Amino acid sequence: MASGTLHIDLTALTANYRALAAKSARETAAVVKADGYGLGSALVAQTLAKAGARTFFVATAEEGVTIRQALGAEPTVNVFSGHMDGDTALIRDHALTPMLNSPEQIARHQKALPNAPFGLQLDTGMSRLGLQPADWAEARAHAANATLLMSHLACADEPAHAQNGQQLGTFRALTEGLGTPKSLAATGGTLMGPDYHFDMTRPGIGLYGGFPFTDATPVVRLSLPVIQIRDIAPGTAVGYSATYVADSPRKIATLSAGYADGLIRAMSSNATLWYGDTPCPLVGRVSMDLLTIDVTDCAEPPEALDILGPHQSVDQLAEAAGTIGYEILTALGSRYARKVTA
Numbered sequence: 536m537a538s539g540t541l542h543i544d545l546t547a548l549t550a551n552y553r554a555l556a557a558k559s560a561r562e563t564a565a566v567v568k569a570d571g572y573g574l575g576s577a578l579v580a581q582t583l584a585k586a587g588a589r590t591f592f593v594a595t596a597e598e599g600v601t602i603r604q605a606l607g608a609e610p611t612v613n614v615f616s617g618h619m620d621g622d623t624a625l626i627r628d629h630a631l632t633p634m635l636n637s638p639e640q641i642a643r644h645q646k647a648l649p650n651a652p653f654g655l656q657l658d659t660g661m662s663r664l665g666l667q668p669a670d671w672a673e674a675r676a677h678a679a680n681a682t683l684l685m686s687h688l689a690c691a692d693e694p695a696h697a698q699n700g701q702q703l704g705t706f707r708a709l710t711e712g713l714g715t716p717k718s719l720a721a722t723g724g725t726l727m728g729p730d731y732h733f734d735m736t737r738p739g740i741g742l743y744g745g746f747p748f749t750d751a752t753p754v755v756r757l758s759l760p761v762i763q764i765r766d767i768a769p770g771t772a773v774g775y776s777a778t779y780v781a782d783s784p785r786k787i788a789t790l791s792a793g794y795a796d797g798l799i800r801a802m803s804s805n806a807t808l809w810y811g812d813t814p815c816p817l818v819g820r821v822s823m824d825l826l827t828i829d830v831t832d833c834a835e836p837p838e839a840l841d842i843l844g845p846h847q848s849v850d851q852l853a854e855a856a857g858t859i860g861y862e863i864l865t866a867l868g869s870r871y872a873r874k875v876t877a
């Protein structure tokens with residue numbers, strides 16, 4: 536039996552795209568990297584294309600191939616990592632548009648695929664990807680031929696952070712007077728308002744129901760099956776390293792999912808699962824394929840418990856594990872049965 540059932544609500548995904556598009560000044564692209572934030576990039580991209588998305592962003596050329604094959608020839612598929620050594624055939628054969636990040640990438644693209652489209656990514660203060668201001672003096676000559684000039688905000692999930700305004704100012708200064716379409720905002724920037732929108736917003740996490748899009752409709756529910764339930768006496772330990780010891784008679788359910796399914800070990804002793812409206816604490820350590828849950832308060836022996844669902848969002852579970860929703864979603868493993876509702 537599968538390690539659980541990941542329910543994916545495509546109606547919610549569509550609703551989130553439309554809600555973010557309604558806030559965006561112009562075009563709303565969709566970021567579908569990391570297998571569509573763990574939900575399945577072909578399925579997600581097809582759903583968002585139906586919802587109206589015409590431009591898609593992925594991290595790598597290989598991810599771009601999957602999107603091109605899922606969507607056919609029409610949509611634009613942009614690659615954040617640009618034109619890396621070895622990417623030329625994929626870019627050419629699948630009509631991908633690399634977002635070039637360095638003088639070396641520009642030279643590589645010009646040489647290998649002189650007539651193929653490209654965008655330019657600028658580093659406005661995140662120090663991660665993109666042309667640095669010093670490179671830009673020369674690279675700016677290519678801007679008129681680019682399909683997009685883009686940059687990425689480091690602090691957009693904190694709207695009051697001073698770096699947002701600084702990056703906005705830098706992006707404006709670097710691209711001033713250029714008629715090429717521009718894009719700065721991911722989910723957080725989309726929510727910060729039209730100053731940040733330029734010609735295209737490119738949300739990711741908000742589409743999938745995650746923070747900082749707090750008004751998002753939840754897209755996933757994750758239900759985990761119970762393998763067995765045991766009664767334990769006071770003084771009995773549960774799990775590796777015996778980190779939990781019962782102080783009263785408890786009912787412990789063992790569930791078929793663990794850190795190999797993305798339910799990271801940092802959830803040990805911190806997360807809560809739900810049986811309908813009844814909270815059931817995770818006790819002891821998360822194992823590779825198993826979780827131990829205190830189901831003493833359940834009215835009957837549960838057959839399955841929810842770890843994501845109406846009572847616990849991706850971000851709430853992330854908080855229990857000391858991480859962020861992005862990591863919870865993209866870590867969801869391949870062992871779940873996927874049940875899609877449209």
Ligand SMILES: *Cc1c(COP(=O)(O)O)cnc(C)c1O
Pocket residue numbers: 566568615686687720721722723737738739740741
């Ligand atoms: C991942 C990413 C996005 C989408 O970010 P979200 O916070 O998920 O909306 C947009 N642009 C770039 C460059 C990214 O790396």
